[in-house]
Amino acid sequence: MPTNGEIADAFTLLGDLLELDGAVRHRVLAYRRGAARVRSAPGSVAEMALAGRATDLPDIGATLQAKIVELAQTGSIAALEKARERTPEGLVRLARLEGLGPKRAMAVWTALGVTDIEGLRAAVEAGRLGEVPGMGPATVAQVTAQLADPAAGEAGAERVSLGLALPQAEDLARELRAVPGVRRVEVAGSLRRGRETVHDADIVVAADDPAAVAAALEASPLVAMSAGGGDQRRAVMTHPGLRIEVAVAPPERFGNLLQHATGSARHNVRLRELALRRGLSMSEHGLTAGDGTVTVHADEAEVYAALGLAWIPPELREDRDELAVAAEGRVPRLVERADILGEIHVHSDWSDGRVDMATMAAAARDRGYRYIGIADHSQSLAMTRGLTPDRVKRQWEAIDALNAQIEGITVLKCTEVDILADGRLDFDDDLLAGFDLVVASLHSGLRATGAEGTARVLAAVEHPHVDAIGHPRGRMMGRRDGLQLDIEAIAERAAATGTLLEINGQPRRLDLDSDLARTALAAGARLLLSSDAHGPEDLWFLDLALRVARRAGAGPEDIANTRPPADWRA
DNA sequence: GCCGTTTTCGGCCCGACTGTTTTCAGTCG
Numbered sequence: 001m002p003t004n005g006e007i008a009d010a011f012t013l014l015g016d017l018l019e020l021d022g023a024v025r026h027r028v029l030a031y032r033r034g035a036a037r038v039r040s041a042p043g044s045v046a047e048m049a050l051a052g053r054a055t056d057l058p059d060i061g062a063t064l065q066a067k068i069v070e071l072a073q074t075g076s077i078a079a080l081e082k083a084r085e086r087t088p089e090g091l092v093r094l095a096r097l098e099g100l101g102p103k104r105a106m107a108v109w110t111a112l113g114v115t116d117i118e119g120l121r122a123a124v125e126a127g128r129l130g131e132v133p134g135m136g137p138a139t140v141a142q143v144t145a146q147l148a149d150p151a152a153g154e155a156g157a158e159r160v161s162l163g164l165a166l167p168q169a170e171d172l173a174r175e176l177r178a179v180p181g182v183r184r185v186e187v188a189g190s191l192r193r194g195r196e197t198v199h200d201a202d203i204v205v206a207a208d209d210p211a212a213v214a215a216a217l218e219a220s221p222l223v224a225m226s227a228g229g230g231d232q233r234r235a236v237m238t239h240p241g242l243r244i245e246v247a248v249a250p251p252e253r254f255g256n257l258l259q260h261a262t263g264s265a266r267h268n269v270r271l272r273e274l275a276l277r278r279g280l281s282m283s284e285h286g287l288t289a290g291d292g293t294v295t296v297h298a299d300e301a302e303v304y305a306a307l308g309l310a311w312i313p314p315e316l317r318e319d320r321d322e323l324a325v326a327a328e329g330r331v332p333r334l335v336e337r338a339d340i341l342g343e344i345h346v347h348s349d350w351s352d353g354r355v356d357m358a359t360m361a362a363a364a365r366d367r368g369y370r371y372i373g374i375a376d377h378s379q380s381l382a383m384t385r386g387l388t389p390d391r392v393k394r395q396w397e398a399i400d401a402l403n404a405q406i407e408g409i410t411v412l413k414c415t416e417v418d419i420l421a422d423g424r425l426d427f428d429d430d431l432l433a434g435f436d437l438v439v440a441s442l443h444s445g446l447r448a449t450g451a452e453g454t455a456r457v458l459a460a461v462e463h464p465h466v467d468a469i470g471h472p473r474g475r476m477m478g479r480r481d482g483l484q485l486d487i488e489a490i491a492e493r494a495a496a497t498g499t500l501l502e503i504n505g506q507p508r509r510l511d512l513d514s515d516l517a518r519t520a521l522a523a524g525a526r527l528l529l530s531s532d533a534h535g536p537e538d539l540w541f542l543d544l545a546l547r548v549a550r551r552a553g554a555g556p557e558d559i560a561n562t563r564p565p566a567d568w569r570a
Numbered sequence: 571g572c573c574g575t576t577t578t579c580g581g582c583c584c585g586a587c588t589g590t591t592t593t594c595a596g597t598c599g
Contacts, residue, residue, distance in 0.1 A: 026582055030571035061572050099588090101597050136590055189599090202599090230587060233599095245599085260584090265599065272583040277575070283584050 001046045002071050003484075008039035010077055011064070016092045017083040019102045033059040036266070038068075040318070042519045043488070046072045090116025093153035099142040107132050121147050159197040160242060161477055163507025163544050166191055168242050169201040172222050176246070179216040182207045183251045188261035192314045194547030196510040197477070200243040204261045206254035213248050253286055253296035259303045260284035266319035274307055274323060282307075315514075315550040334550045339562040343542055344373025344414050344437050345470060345502065345530035350395050351376035352384035354535035357411065358402055363536035365409040371564065373414035374399065375439050378426035380418045387415075389431050396434065412436040412565065416470055418443055423459030425466070432465035437565060439502065439530075441470030446482055453483030457490055461499045467568070468500035468528045468560075471511040478508065487516045488523050495524030498569055500560050502528045503552075505545030506538075514551035521558055528560045 002010075015031030037059040038045045048054040049068035055061060060068075067077050088109070094117065095105035108114050111132040112123050123129050124147060129140045146152045169187045176185045182205055186192070189202030205213050210231050217223055217236050227235035233247045249257040260268065260283065275282035279290050286296040287306055297303045301311040309326040313334050316322045325331055347353035348360055357374050364372035376395070377386035387395065392415070399411050413436045418426035425432065425440060432438055440460040445453070453474075460466050472490070475482030494501055501520050504511050509532070512520065517527060527549060531541035542561075549559060556562040 024571085027571050029582085034571080059572070063571060099597080103596060134590075134596085138589060200599095228587085233586065261599090263599080265583095268599095269583055276583075281584080285585085 001044065002068075004038050004041055004045050007045055007068055007071060008035040010071060010080055011035035011038065011067075013089070013092065014077070014080045014083055016095070016102075017080075017087045017089070020087045020091050020095060020106055021083065022106075030059070031064075033266075034064045036319075040320070040515060042515075042522055088115035090119075093117050094120055096153040097143055097146050099139045104132070104134060104139075107134055117147070117153055159199050161507040162191065162194065162196055162198060162510065162547065163505070163541065164240070165198050165201050165242055166544070168222070168238050168240065169203060169244060172220065172236075172238070172244055172246075173203050175220055175222065176203065176205055176213065176216060179207075179212055181209050181212050184254055186258055188247075188258055189245075189263060192262050193264065193317060194315045194514070194551045196513050196548060200245060202261045203244060203246045204254070204258050205246060205248045206251040206257075207248055208250050210248040213246065217246060247284075249284070252298055253284075255297035255300040255303050256286050257284045258300045262300075262314050262317065264318050267317040267322070270319055270323055271307065274309075278307065280307075313550065315547065316553065318551075332553060333555055335546065335554050335556050335559045335562065337543065337546060339556045339559070340369070340529065340542065340546070341561060341564060342369040342371035342373075342409075343530055343561055344371075344412055344468070344528070344565065345375045345416060345439050345504075346372060346533040346539070347376055347416075348374050350374075350391070350398075351381075351386055352534060357398065358406065359536060360533070361402065361406055361409055361411050363539055365406075367539055369409060371410045371412055373412035373437055373565075375414035375416040375437075378415060378417045380420065380426045381443055386418070386426075389427065392427075392431060392434075414439060416441050419456055419460045421445055421456075423456045425460065425463060429465060435465075437467045438465050439468045439470045439528075440466045442472075442474050442483070446474035446476075447480055448483060450484070451486070454486045454489060457483075457485060458493055461490060461493045461497055466499055468502055469494070470502045470530070471504040471506075471509050471532070472501055473511045473513075473516065475511050475513075476508050477510075482511065485516070487512075487519050491520035491523035491525035494520070495526075499525075500528040500568070501525050502530050503545040503548050504530050504532050505541035505543070505548075506532045507541065507544065510544060510548055512548070512552075514548045517549060517552035517554065521552060521554060526558055526560055527552075527554060 011031045012035045015028045019028040037057050045054055049065045054065040054068055071077050091105045094100055095102045114120050114123050124144050129135055169191055173185045173187050176182055184206040186204050188204045190198040191201055207213055214234055222238055223236045224239045225237050227237050229235050235245045237243055247261055272282045281288040286294045288294050304311050310329050310331045312322050312326050346360055348357040361372050377384040379386045379388045396413050399413050403411050415435050416439045419440050419442045473482035473485055503517055529542055529545040531539050533539045560568050
């Protein structure tokens, strides 16, 4: 049975090949919309299609459903194979290079016979790219620069974690707020929507004089180089290599610009379609009526209100069902930073943390937490100085002493106990019973494929002493995707046993991700937010986990951290 | 290829910017 990801990949490729072949634009877009819809669907779309129910999903019609059935039953799609014969697949990567696109990629093929990246490299080295009609020196230089990267044109190349991009964007936003004449500055785009990875950052600025903003960018110590732009938008590159787009509008239409720049693109398309049905043309410049009068909005909520919609949290603007929900005024109350009372998965220098428990507890108190759970590693994880049972008991004594001395916060005796290869835990039950709370995590066998990962996680979920599963999938961005978990099965058992599933806020983990978390919530499970901090400066990673939870649609009642642990079982 | 507060056919979001242009197509977000 093909996974949603495999179906989505097939549709994406088919759309790309059709686009190169010059197919009608909206047919191409239909495949891309279908791919996105399948990819984010909570259950198996192949099973739905075999039951004739995939057409219940928006953007999936009879034709796409038939192709999903074909893929499930034969392992391939005839239309995709035909498209591959007609158009070399390597051109897809060419078309992804900046400055190229489907038209120019095809022109390169026609003029030079180049069908893949390697062929393009050879053509560039031979100085022949400029022979292609429509390719001037600027485009040749742009393409040549990208070819130095071995991953040039690969899908998803150069996506960076939310946790690495967000601080850079916020630092620049803070600088811009101090510029004379600047009234408001917000981080927008996929960062504002809380996407786990982004390929650039967007900042919007309310100011009457765009030139002052441009000058400030030019002078900023955070900026390595300017990356072009005009009066309304400028792009810069930070020293770590993040591209940040800065858009400027006068304060009276800041709401229109913020809404536009936040996206998602699909959400905005739906919004503009809705506007058209009401006789309004919508853009970042405002709402234009049929007689040409333009209405502008200083605040974003006014834009939605002008279309008869309640304001929609940015994390939900992904073209699921949010417009219908907002039209009915049923927008959910998502979990917020102020709801968070504490967390139970941070480390100390008893294992691989950088500071002692008292320092961590004081830092947690400074964030307004009422409790903090020290969850150091268990004995099997030797490289982290995992605790033996003897050291666990000494740590408990130290925590008792700390609680007697520290004020304003309660320190909890927790552990991040390893789930061993056979699904058993790294401590025996007697010892586990002595902890306030037990987080069980996988740290080995994370490249396994198939069902064994699910079985190990399920064994831990069923364990009577386990309160939460840490970073369930075990992904590490840029290194491994982690396990292919049957998250529905896990979440159902987690709901039945009262076991929490963690959203780990480490920038390279963000695990569960928002799609898995959304599915887990639908199956009735509750979530635990963790920074997995190894020092005080990591505690803000919890804010990243919070964004992921909001993207999953989680409200305060879905998140354990909004309550004291004493309430969790109830 | 999808879809319906104009529709089962004929539409399908909107604008900025760039480069190669002799008036605009292609790309990008």
